[in-house]
Amino acid sequence: xxNADIHSDAHAPILKVRNLCVYYETPKGDxxxxxxxxxDLYEGETLGLVGESGSGKSTAAMGILQLVVQPGxxxxxxxxxxxxxxxxxxxxxLRNIRWIKLAxxxxxxxxxxxxxxxVGAQIKDxxxxxxxxxxxxxxxxxxxxxxxxxxxxxxxxxxxPHELSGGMKQRVCxxxxxxxxxxxxxxxxxxxxxxxxVQRVVAQTLLKVKQMxxxxxxxxxxxxxxxxxxxxxxxxxxxxxxxEIAPVAELFADxxxxxxxxxxxxxxxxxxxxxxxxxxxxxxxxxxxxxGCIFQLRCPFVMGQCRVDPPPMRASKTGHxxxxxxxxxxxxxxxxxxxVAARDT
Amino acid sequence: xxxxxxxxxxxxLGIFFLTIWIxxxxxxxxxxxxxxxxxxxxxxxxxxxxxxxxxxxxxIAGWKERFGLNASLPVQYLHYLGNIVHMDFGYSxxxxxxxxxxxxxxxxxxxxxxxxxxxxxxxxxxxxLGAIMVWRQxxxxxxxxxxxxxTFTALPAILAAIFLMxxxxxxxxxxxxxxxxxDGMVPGFNMPFIISVIQHGTLPALSIVIVSFGYWALxxxxxMITVEGEDYMQLARAKGLRPFYLLYRYMVRNAIxxxxxxxAITLGTLISGQVLVESVFAYQGMGTVIYTAIxxxxxxxxxGTSFILILMTALAVxxxxxxxxxxxxxxxxGRKL
Amino acid sequence: xxxxxQDGVVVPSVKPVRTPKKMGRFNRWDTPWFNYKLIGGLIIxxxxxxxxxxxxxFWNPKLALTGSxxxxxxxxxxxxxxxxxxxxxxxxxxxxxxRDMLALLIIGAPNSFLVGVIAATIGMSVGIFLGFSxxxxxxxxxxxxxxxxxxxxxxxxxxxxxxxxxxxxxVEVTTMALLISLFAWPSPTRLIRxxxxxxxxxxxxxxxxxxxxxxxxxxxxxILPNLIPYLFASFIGNATGAIxxxxxxxxxxxGPQRIPTLGGTIYYAINASALLSNMWWWWxxxxxxxxxxxxxxxxxxxxxxxxxxxxxxxxAQ
Numbered sequence: 001x002x003n004a005d006i007h008s009d010a011h012a013p014i015l016k017v018r019n020l021c022v023y024y025e026t027p028k029g030d031x032x033x034x035x036x037x038x039x040d041l042y043e044g045e046t047l048g049l050v051g052e053s054g055s056g057k058s059t060a061a062m063g064i065l066q067l068v069v070q071p072g073x074x075x076x077x078x079x080x081x082x083x084x085x086x087x088x089x090x091x092x093x094l095r096n097i098r099w100i101k102l103a104x105x106x107x108x109x110x111x112x113x114x115x116x117x118x119v120g121a122q123i124k125d126x127x128x129x130x131x132x133x134x135x136x137x138x139x140x141x142x143x144x145x146x147x148x149x150x151x152x153x154x155x156x157x158x159x160x161p162h163e164l165s166g167g168m169k170q171r172v173c174x175x176x177x178x179x180x181x182x183x184x185x186x187x188x189x190x191x192x193x194x195x196x197x198v199q200r201v202v203a204q205t206l207l208k209v210k211q212m213x214x215x216x217x218x219x220x221x222x223x224x225x226x227x228x229x230x231x232x233x234x235x236x237x238x239x240x241x242x243x244e245i246a247p248v249a250e251l252f253a254d255x256x257x258x259x260x261x262x263x264x265x266x267x268x269x270x271x272x273x274x275x276x277x278x279x280x281x282x283x284x285x286x287x288x289x290x291x292g293c294i295f296q297l298r299c300p301f302v303m304g305q306c307r308v309d310p311p312p313m314r315a316s317k318t319g320h321x322x323x324x325x326x327x328x329x330x331x332x333x334x335x336x337x338x339x340v341a342a343r344d345t
Numbered sequence: 346x347x348x349x350x351x352x353x354x355x356x357x358l359g360i361f362f363l364t365i366w367i368x369x370x371x372x373x374x375x376x377x378x379x380x381x382x383x384x385x386x387x388x389x390x391x392x393x394x395x396x397x398x399x400x401x402x403x404x405i406a407g408w409k410e411r412f413g414l415n416a417s418l419p420v421q422y423l424h425y426l427g428n429i430v431h432m433d434f435g436y437s438x439x440x441x442x443x444x445x446x447x448x449x450x451x452x453x454x455x456x457x458x459x460x461x462x463x464x465x466x467x468x469x470x471x472x473x474l475g476a477i478m479v480w481r482q483x484x485x486x487x488x489x490x491x492x493x494x495x496t497f498t499a500l501p502a503i504l505a506a507i508f509l510m511x512x513x514x515x516x517x518x519x520x521x522x523x524x525x526x527x528d529g530m531v532p533g534f535n536m537p538f539i540i541s542v543i544q545h546g547t548l549p550a551l552s553i554v555i556v557s558f559g560y561w562a563l564x565x566x567x568x569m570i571t572v573e574g575e576d577y578m579q580l581a582r583a584k585g586l587r588p589f590y591l592l593y594r595y596m597v598r599n600a601i602x603x604x605x606x607x608x609a610i611t612l613g614t615l616i617s618g619q620v621l622v623e624s625v626f627a628y629q630g631m632g633t634v635i636y637t638a639i640x641x642x643x644x645x646x647x648x649g650t651s652f653i654l655i656l657m658t659a660l661a662v663x664x665x666x667x668x669x670x671x672x673x674x675x676x677x678x679g680r681k682l
Numbered sequence: 683x684x685x686x687x688q689d690g691v692v693v694p695s696v697k698p699v700r701t702p703k704k705m706g707r708f709n710r711w712d713t714p715w716f717n718y719k720l721i722g723g724l725i726i727x728x729x730x731x732x733x734x735x736x737x738x739x740f741w742n743p744k745l746a747l748t749g750s751x752x753x754x755x756x757x758x759x760x761x762x763x764x765x766x767x768x769x770x771x772x773x774x775x776x777x778x779x780x781r782d783m784l785a786l787l788i789i790g791a792p793n794s795f796l797v798g799v800i801a802a803t804i805g806m807s808v809g810i811f812l813g814f815s816x817x818x819x820x821x822x823x824x825x826x827x828x829x830x831x832x833x834x835x836x837x838x839x840x841x842x843x844x845x846x847x848x849x850x851x852x853v854e855v856t857t858m859a860l861l862i863s864l865f866a867w868p869s870p871t872r873l874i875r876x877x878x879x880x881x882x883x884x885x886x887x888x889x890x891x892x893x894x895x896x897x898x899x900x901x902x903x904x905i906l907p908n909l910i911p912y913l914f915a916s917f918i919g920n921a922t923g924a925i926x927x928x929x930x931x932x933x934x935x936x937g938p939q940r941i942p943t944l945g946g947t948i949y950y951a952i953n954a955s956a957l958l959s960n961m962w963w964w965w966x967x968x969x970x971x972x973x974x975x976x977x978x979x980x981x982x983x984x985x986x987x988x989x990x991x992x993x994x995x996x997x998a999q
């Protein structure tokens with residue numbers, strides 16, 4: 001997926017998120033877990049969603065999947081899947097979309113499977129729920145094939161979740177997610193709870209699945225190294241807002257937002273020997289974000305304007321978006337660092 | 346390992362027999378550590394009340410012979426155990442020579458029937474109430490039922506029985522006052538009899554249900570809330586499964602196991618409560634038999650009925666223990682719990 | 683809808699509505715001990731105990747003796763079909779052997795509590811000892827205790843007590859309490875044992891062990907204080923169970939014979955067909971008092987449960 005392709009009309013966005021706001025109600029005010037995020041997911045691409053703990057990425061996933069529960073609520077925004085706004089649909093209407101069009105590979109597969117059902121039964125029930133009753137033999141053959149796609153032996157069909165290892169459980173979740181051949185899969189920290197060796201296996205499985213089905217994916221995580229391998233574009237979240245979206249190579253080579261720069265720099269390098277930069281976490285109260293830019297309290301380049309105006313998302317013609325007052329779009333569609341430019345004049 | 350292993354089965358069976366044996370021994374020992382010859386003492390008490398003077402010698406002699414009371418204590422004990430195995434509890438003193446086992450045989454089906462019905466209704470109603478509390482669309486009326494139910498669990502069943510009897514049988518005469526079926530009716534599988542049984546059994550069953558369901562409702566509600574917060578519920582919702590299927594297969598099936606564990610523990614209290622309820626209603630089950638036996642100082646009957654009830658309880662607990670692995674495959678019984 | 687303008691600026695649309703800040707619900711009065719259930723229950727029990735203790739001073743207890751009062755009087759203000767009229771001298775009526783109901787309640791109520799307290803104390807003491815030792819020593823001793831407590835819990839206490847007490851005619855309150863306590867020990871034992879097992883592996887116990895504190899000291903200085911709320915809840919639960927067993931026995935006629943008890947009064951009432959002759963005050967007042975007692979005890983129990991287990995505390999959500 002080249003930069004040019006991103007703006008070509010041949011690949012229209014299959015999922016459009018506009019101004020999604022998910023707030024949590026607490027006695028001392030709302031926590032703005034997700035505060036107005038916008039992005040597009042193009043067909044066939046893998047969009048990485050990165051950010052530290054508390055950035056709101058998992059909440060964003062729940063918001064897209066319409067799985068937000070009390071005390072959280074979707075306060076505003078639209079989630080448009082194939083020209084249909086998911087927000088505001090009734091549960092009945094949503095049920096025709098769930099899993100058929102939009103599937104989830106959950107975080108922490110440790111507890112994501114029903115402990116009192118076999119693997120086969122759990123995959124079976126989602127198929128039956130959406131496609132109606134099936135021929136038993138055909139159904140089992142189909143499920144076995146799915147299991148082998150993710151590299152699991154057929155005997156897993158009869159096993160209970162507690163009889164599987166972490167990596168196996170995660171792959172069961174992947175098999176289950178592709179069962180109905182959805183258009184969009186959201187993978188929420190699918191490798192976070194696993195050790196490195198198993199991570200590799202699971203990541204490869206995901207890649208294979210992506211290539212086989214051409215499914216569009218949103219990959220949520222905080223492992224930048226993994227994103228580098230798996231994602232086509234990456235969106236960086238901080239404290240409920242998206243601060244930068246860019247094609248993956250560009251993000252790593254030239255992170256524009258100060259926060260993205262910190263993130264990229266924090267990835268230990270195998271080539272260079274440099275001191276490890278340790279970050280602090282989110283410093284402001286999520287109930288009371290500062291006016292203006294969300295990152296102002298930690299930004300090394302903060303300016304007066306940052307404390308007053310929230311920076312709008314600016315896009316270059318190559319599909320690199322950043323929300324920061326440091327950047328303006330030049331006449332030929334490039335993002336220009338105004339400070340550097342001012343210095344050079 | 347999953348399912349019931351042979352080792353587990355044997356272990357539970359062993360506990361069952363141990364419980365029975367300890368109960369039988371305790372019941373046997375008590376009259377023998379009481380001072381004096383138990384039989385003669387009992388008979389003399391009855392005699393002083395102007396009771397069965399005529400049978401006194403016959404009873405004492407027959408008893409002593411039958412149970413070898415002239416033999417040494419250990420031999421008597423073994424004799425007793427042997428008899429227990431054959432369900433032989435001797436003869437009733439109040440209605441000699443009726444064997445205790447036949448008295449039990451007539452009363453036991455009524456007790457078991459009432460118990461099963463009461464337990465089923467309680468379990469279903471209680472757990473159902475608890476489960477639907479989690480559903481947002483549940484009408485407010487149901488939500489009040491749980492605190493009310495919890496208050497009722499404070500009361501012993503017998504108090505509820507007295508209240509119900511007074512209000513519904515005496516004042517309102519909606520239900521018959523006593524007994525398990527209409528006097529003069531012949532037991533049989535015919536409609537009038539069945540209707541009579543239902544009429545007579547309603548208040549006793551209700552006494553038990555009222556004081557028990559709140560506990561189950563509260564427990565089930567708690568478990569459903571716990572289950573609702575589990576990770577697998579999130580994925581289940583994302584899968585777009587039908588609501589009732591979700592409620593049953595993902596929530597209830599996972600919430601019910603601790604309820605069953607708790608049930609096994611409260612079974613003893615339940616049976617004790619039922620005995621008292623039956624005595625209030627003169628329901629022709631074990632409760633009334635015990636009550637009458639106490640009045641008549643008919644000790645063998647008291648012994649026999651108590652033992653049978655303890656046996657029933659231990660058996661029920663044993664069967665429930667075997668049920669666990671079928672419900673929760675996570676429980677492994679390869680080694681000791 | 684968002685607007686993607688020519689210059690590449692993406693503008694968000696309408697700002698969402700935020701829920702206004704509510705007043706903080708956490709204030710100085712929010713200590714867990716100020717539990718409504720606990721306080722309510724304590725008030726009820728206190729009132730009943732007051733009835734029992736002050737009653738002896740202000741009311742003539744001798745009216746509980748047979749033949750001390752006119753028979754079959756209804757409560758004050760009522761007249762029975764037989765023409766008996768209630769008077770203020772016997773405000774709650776009398777029963778058929780000439781005992782005043784109020785006096786019966788005054789004497790009977792504290793007796794029930796006494797049974798509960800004695801049985802629960804003994805049960806708890808045995809339970810603490812067995813539970814601690816099983817949890818700490820483990821091994822065969824633990825297995826034996828666990829087995830015994832499982833067996834004892836399975837056996838319905840009332841049935842064995844019936845067998846025992848039907849032989850010992852005329853028990854005293856203390857005797858009955860002792861017998862009941864034979865069945866009161868498994869619950870606290872299991873509770874304490876499981877708590878000890880959980881805590882034994884926890885960090886601060888390991889620290890205590892590492893610093894060389896004796897096992898005894900660990901038990902009493904580290905673990906026991908953390909168990910206090912559980913112990914309270916367990917004590918009340920045990921006492922309730924003991925009173926229940928006592929009432930059960932009394933209702934069957936196996937309770938103390940020489941002093942009036944609430945259950946015993948009900949027994950006599952049922953035996954004399956008081957239900958049918960509509961002498962509702964005879965069985966009604968003891969029943970009501972018992973109901974109040976049990977409800978009060980339950981409230982205290984629930985209150986302690988909430989204190990011991992913070993997750994149960996719900997601030998009216």
